[in-house]
Every structure is written in structure tokens, then in C-alpha cells.
Amino acid sequence: MNKVANIDSKSVDAAKKLIKRVLSTSINNPNTPTSISFFQSDTYRFYFLMSFMWEFFESNEISQEYAISLVPKKFASRIKRLQVLKQAVQLGFINEASSTVDKRRRIYTPSNLLIEDFIIFTEVANARHQDVL
Numbered sequence: 001m002n003k004v005a006n007i008d009s010k011s012v013d014a015a016k017k018l019i020k021r022v023l024s025t026s027i028n029n030p031n032t033p034t035s036i037s038f039f040q041s042d043t044y045r046f047y048f049l050m051s052f053m054w055e056f057f058e059s060n061e062i063s064q065e066y067a068i069s070l071v072p073k074k075f076a077s078r079i080k081r082l083q084v085l086k087q088a089v090q091l092g093f094i095n096e097a098s099s100t101v102d103k104r105r106r107i108y109t110p111s112n113l114l115i116e117d118f119i120i121f122t123e124v125a126n127a128r129h130q131d132v133l
Contacts, residue, residue: 025125033117035093044076056110064106
């Protein structure tokens with residue numbers, strides 16, 4: 001039995017448009033920058049990117065503990081969360097600096113490269129959203 005037939009056609013069309021937009025903006029987009037691809041490689045990284053950029057755009061200071069707490073623990077262990085953060089720093093996607101108040105405290109911000117790539121990524125996603133409406 002075809003369960004799709006039991007779903008309102010408007011809902012099916014809306015779902016298909018969303019799926020097409022997400023896929024064409026992400027994994028099916030050959031022009032996806034390396035920085036964005038890094039964060040799209042697994043669920044935790046993607047949620048981390050979205051949460052991290054949200055906090056950045058909200059002008060919130062992002063310490064190491066805050067950064068690794070952005071995504072619920074069910075998506076990754078503490079070790080993996082720290083590894084992803086450190087790897088993003090090593091790759092130049094995220095900047096790490098000492099706090100001006102406490103030199104032991106690390107503060108994280110997206111690199112200029114990540115900011116530029118993320119803005120392009122969101123512009124492409126928004127343009128594709130308009131195309132499917």
C-alpha cells in the first residue's frame with residue numbers, strides 16, 4: 001500500500017521542495033566550499049556549525065566549554081566535541097584566542113574564510129528557496 005497517497009498533495013510537494021533545496025545546497029552541490037563540507041560531514045558537525053554561527057551572529061562570546069555545549073550530548077561524546085573544535089581550529093575555519101580577562105580561557109570565533117563561505121552558503125540556500133516557491 002502506498003502511504004504517500006494518504007498524505008495531502010500540498011504537504012508532499014512542500015516536503016519534496018525542502019528535500020530538493022537541502023540536498024542541492026549541501027551534499028549535491030559541487031561548489032560547496034571546503035569549510036562548509038567539513039561541517040556537513042556528519043550530524044554533529046552540521047549542528048555545531050549552525051549553533052556556532054548563530055551564537056556568533058548574536059554577538060555571544062564563545063568559550064571552549066560553551067562551544068562544546070552548543071549541541072546536545074546525544075550527538076557526540078565530549079572527546080569528539082573537543083576534537084571537532086580543535087580540528088576546525090587547525091584547518092583555519094575557527095579562530096582560537098586567549099581571553100583578555102583570563103589568559104587560560106579560550107575564546108572561539110569563525111575565521112574570515114568560514115564567515116564568507118557561510119554567507120555564500122546561506123545566500124545559495126535562500127536563492128534556491130525562492131526558486132522552489
